[in-house]
Amino acid sequence: MESFGARLHRAVTERGPLCVGIDPHPGLLARWGLDDDVRGLDRFARTVTEALGDRVAVVKPQSAFFERFGSKGMEILESTIRQLREAGSLVLLDVKRGDIGSTVAAYASAYLDPSSPVHVDAVTASPYLGVGALAPMFELAAEHGGGVFVLALTSNPEGAAVQRARTADGRTVAQTVIDEISQLNAGAQPLGSVGLVVGATIGDTGHDLSAVNGPLLAPGLGAQGATAADLRVVFGSALPAVLPSYSREVLGAGPDPDALRAAADRALTDCRAALATGD
Numbered sequence: 001m002e003s004f005g006a007r008l009h010r011a012v013t014e015r016g017p018l019c020v021g022i023d024p025h026p027g028l029l030a031r032w033g034l035d036d037d038v039r040g041l042d043r044f045a046r047t048v049t050e051a052l053g054d055r056v057a058v059v060k061p062q063s064a065f066f067e068r069f070g071s072k073g074m075e076i077l078e079s080t081i082r083q084l085r086e087a088g089s090l091v092l093l094d095v096k097r098g099d100i101g102s103t104v105a106a107y108a109s110a111y112l113d114p115s116s117p118v119h120v121d122a123v124t125a126s127p128y129l130g131v132g133a134l135a136p137m138f139e140l141a142a143e144h145g146g147g148v149f150v151l152a153l154t155s156n157p158e159g160a161a162v163q164r165a166r167t168a169d170g171r172t173v174a175q176t177v178i179d180e181i182s183q184l185n186a187g188a189q190p191l192g193s194v195g196l197v198v199g200a201t202i203g204d205t206g207h208d209l210s211a212v213n214g215p216l217l218a219p220g221l222g223a224q225g226a227t228a229a230d231l232r233v234v235f236g237s238a239l240p241a242v243l244p245s246y247s248r249e250v251l252g253a254g255p256d257p258d259a260l261r262a263a264a265d266r267a268l269t270d271c272r273a274a275l276a277t278g279d
């Protein structure tokens with residue numbers, strides 16, 4: 001079984017370092033001339049999938065925008081996941097799950113067991129109940145070639161008070177998460193399968209990402225104010241592992257599929273330039 005780290009490395013080599021989110025905000029549905037209902041959601045998700053599924057390395061549906069329509073929204077999420085995978089992009093479901101270990105095991109089987117209807121390539125997870133409580137996700141992911149992206153330094157301003165608080169040994173909470181994930185990925189080639197989420201908005205915080213050896217998902221670009229040029233400041237020597245992520249910045253170009261593709265291409269060009277070593 002090929003690991004998620006290896007699959008992601010290949011996808012980024014072939015398609016470029018870019019993740020595009022599917023975040024059907026009510027405001028975006030309106031801008032696209034769609035109603036804020038199940039039909040609008042379906043049209044939106046289908047349009048993004050058809051425009052970008054065969055060219056972007058990773059697509060990240062935001063589960064909340066599907067969940068808010070109940071079972072019909074979940075049906076659309078299931079078919080979106082299926083279509084994206086058929087088109088060849090890796091699917092990272094942004095669900096930010098986390099709980100006590102026995103419940104995390106159920107979340108793991110929901111998203112990382114290939115027999116599940118919402119099986120995806122990777123999920124986002126919250127370490128607030130302890131990184132160790134996420135072990136069932138890491139284990140099932142490893143068994144089936146899946147990945148997990150653990151929140152470390154999020155892009156929103158409210159995150160800092162918790163994530164940059166100091167623990168008894170003087171490290172920040174975020175650094176303890178970073179260090180635990182680094183241990184999980186130690187020795188993995190070409191890249192570990194447990195990633196971190198580090199916002200592109202956070203500036204130079206002095207956190208040490210050098211030993212992570214896993215992918216670093218960087219949301220916060222575009223609508224939240226960060227630019228590709230900020231990636232160098234935030235990630236420093238860890239830049240080669242960065243997977244930049246845009247949602248509203250690209251989605252706002254729709255519904256014309258050509259305009260969506262052009263927006264994704266622009267984002268990729270900016271990110272390639274920012275991530276290029278020696279730039």
Ligand SMILES: O=c1ccn([C@@H]2O[C@H](COP(=O)(O)O)[C@@H](O)[C@H]2O)c(=O)[nH]1
Nearest residue numbers: 062154155199219220223224246247248
């Ligand atoms: O720290 C984080 C973690 C996750 N997100 C998610 O990424 C997208 C960002 O959307 P934009 O439209 O590009 O702002 C959204 O789904 C968030 O829930 C994040 O922003 N920051």
